Amino acid sequence: MNLVLFGPPGSGKGTQAKILQEGQGWPQLSTGDMLRAAIAAGTELGKKCKAIIDAGQLVSDEIVIGIISERYDQPDCAKGAIFDGFPRTIPQAEALDSMLKARDKQIDLVIELKVDDSVLISRVEARIAQSGGAARADDTPETLKARLEVYYKNTAPLLEYYKKQGKLVTVDGMAPIAEVTKAIAAVIEKAGSK
Incomplete structure (x- = not known):
């Protein structure tokens, strides 16, 4: 099963993706992690991404789809994958659909984690209070508001x-x-029984 975890920043997508990965065996395909891995591995695509990121620009949809295609073709994705943080735009979703269709696959399920903005902001504030400061530079209420x-x-x-x-x-x-x-488990079970 190929599924997309969807929701605003801080909604718990990463947490749930890890739980699903452990429980179902589907790899979590996080575009951020894949970009960092490609750069660290020094692949052709990784070198291209590093140059773009170093110039302070966003990596194009074409390159991101290339990285996802490379990763999706690995043996551990044979039974499906969890797309986390991708797609982010309709053109990316269309490109993902095309890439999967070329492999006789599709997105089977999209699970939206619905969380109110006020709860997301209070979660960030709680993390800051717990750790005595932002754990990550981008983990502040101001940054979250911009990301939202x-x-x-x-x-x-x-x-x-x-x-x-x-x-x-x-x-x-x-x-x-x-x-x-x-x-989420109930939704997946229902989708799998169709």
């Missing part, structure tokens, strides 16, 4: 894209982690 703006402008339209395909299911991302995990 980008999310609603560029990424949220994907919800309609996947809804039209009949693949979107929404889960309450504000519930405790174990309850979110249970809700």
Whole structure:
């Protein structure tokens, strides 16, 4: 099964992707992790990405799809994968659909973790309070607010894209982690029995 975990920054996508990876054996395909790995490995694509990132620019959709294609063709993705942090735009979703279709595959399920902005901001504030300061430079309420703006402008339209395909299911991302995990498991089980 190929699934996309969807939701605003800080909604718990990474946490749930790791739980799914352990429970189902589907690899978590995080574009950020893949870009860093390609750069560290010094692959042709990695060198190209490093030059772009070093110049302070965003890596193009074409390059990101190239990295995802390379990663998706690895044996551990044979039974499916969890797409985390990708796609972020409709053109990326269309490119992902094309890449998968060329392999006789598709996105089977899109799970949206629905979380109110105020809860996301309070989560960041709680992490800062717990650690005595931001654990990451980009983990501040101000940065989160800017990232949420980008999310609603560029990424949220994907919800309609996947809804039209009949693949979107929404889960309450504000519930405790174990309850979110249970809700996702139920959605996957229902999708798998179709």
